[in-house]
Amino acid sequence: MTRTLDEWLAYQERVNVRSIELGLDRVRAVWQAMGAPAPARRVITVGGTNGKGSTVALLESMLAAAGQRVGCYTSPHLLHYRERVRIEGVDASDDALIASFERIEAARGEIPLTYFEFGTLAALDLFARANLDVAVLEVGLGGRLDAVNIIDADISIITTVDLDHMDWLGPDRDSIGVEKAGIARADRPAIVGETEPPKGLLDALQRIGAQVQRAGVDFSVEHLAERGWRWAHVDGTDMQLPDPALAAPVQYANAAAAVAAIHALQASDEAAAAINLETIAAAGLRTVHVAARLQSLGGDPALVVDVGHNPQAARALAEWLDAHPGGRVHAVYGALSDKDVGGVIRALGSRIDHWHLAGLEKDTPRGLPSSVLLDQLLLALPKARYDIHEDVRSALSAARATARAGERVLAFGSFFVASAVLAESKGPLSA
Known part of the structure; x- marks a missing residue:
């Protein structure tokens, strides 16, 4: 039976009675049944309590300025479901999403999936078909057991850790930090975007064996007297950058984490190493757009x-x-x-x-x-x-x-x- 996009979304809300069902076994099994192709040449996963969507947009803007083919997966949407999946700055079409949902439905058999898991698999499927340089994946809830975590990120970002979704993630910042640390991988960079992260987050990252880079320790932000700000890294990298186009003061921290992620990407990616980081960061900061953030x-x-x-x-x-x-x-x-x-x-x-x-x-x-x-x-x-x-x-x-x-x-x-x-x-x- 052919369904419209709205009919597919209504079906996904009915097919699994739980709107949230954390765990990777089901969604991983379906992804493997679909062939488990790499969604892009490099993957950056962004988690945290607040600032995820802005950080994704900053990464997208900076990487696009570098001429990279970028796909972004975010949630929830504001006006239309298509907003959740962007390829080179363009929202996915109804037809593309419908075709992907049909492939997911054929692969899942009797395996139940939540609405969010359907959407995550669709994003990964569409990215894998688009020959992307970088996929940027936003965590929906927590990190360790969130559906996007079936993908091993080359770089992870944890923007902030605070009290939210406590019924699912734990009663305090330490326990929530442990859940969010789960998106990191051993021997790969993990960017910590806040200057006072909870000990639970840092301890979990150490157990994982991630290459932790912390705001205020490994990289820093300095506001300049006139306009703009300075981003500096302990390796000697020092850049003067324009103010972010996004309004809130907290966007400097989000921008600093995004710059740190691209800086880390350059250390392990020959194509990225050729990018002039200061130039593309400045261009991205001037042109970044994201809805409903002040x-x-x-x-x-x-x-x-x-x-x-x-x-x-x-x-x-x-x-x-x-x-x-x-x-x-x-x-x-x-x-x-x-x-x-x-x-x-x-x-x-x-x-x-x-x-x-x-x-x-x-x-x-x-x-x-x-x-x-x-x-x-x-x-x-x-x-x-x-x-x-x-x-x-x-x-x-x-x-x-x-x-x-x-x-x-x-x-x-x-x-x-x-x-x-x-x-x-x-x-x-x-x-």
Whole structure:
């Protein structure tokens, strides 16, 4: 039976009753049944609590500037499923994805696969057919047992480790770090993007035997007095680079990790060694685009959308607001049931002048109703000003009606929030 892409996605949600089912045995068996071809000449896998999507985009932009054929796999999507698989900057077509799903279905037999596993295998299948120089794979959840980990990465990046998905990954940063370290391989570079990583992460990387390169130890960032920043490595490499096109201060750390990964790639890849790292890093930083990472959609009052959904991401939002003081801030906020809503609210605190709480229960079974968000808001900020709304669309409409010229509407908290705001605003997919 011929299915449309939407019919295939609906089928994948039905065929395995669990939306999340960590483990590599099933997905590896299907990949082997498909021949297990290499997805590219080199593979970079990106894991971490926050910053994965931005780091993937930075890598893609820099490697493309070097003339490399690059494929990127990311999740979740914002407006259309096709966004998850990009080859040379172009989203996969419906027809290509459908053909890949048909090949996966023929290979899997009676082996159950989750929605995410279908998508991961499709990305690997399409990359393997595209004759790529580099495949950049974003981890969906954790690392050690995530479906992308069936591929042995030449270089791994762990951007940050913080408290998120604790039901699956563990109760503290050390245990979460162990799970994220699982994407690394013995005798291959593992880039650690934060300057104060948990001991659990570092110990796990040492047990694996990875070649660890740490931010603040093996490579560093220095902000320059006028404009730009300096990236330096202990091997003597020293480059002056332009500011990233991405807005948040945390993007310097993501950019530094991306540069470190390409620098490590040069040490083991003859083709990459010929690349002028400073030139391609600068070009990539100037041209990088990624949706819903402090993306400005314009207007007055200004509308800004971000996918920040946990306390660490909320602290990054707070840092950005502090660095860009202005008029009153009206938040459009929605969250999923496994998120630390109180931690997010406390991180932003009085920086938000008015909260518009949006229910997400119509979007996903994991979505929280606005009444639950309100309970958490009043526990964290008893004097907060707020309104509750049944969905993101109504929350956004109310926030825009309430905000005055010179003020800002900040929509964040979940990919479902960002997706709804982008669709409603008909904004471009990249800032």
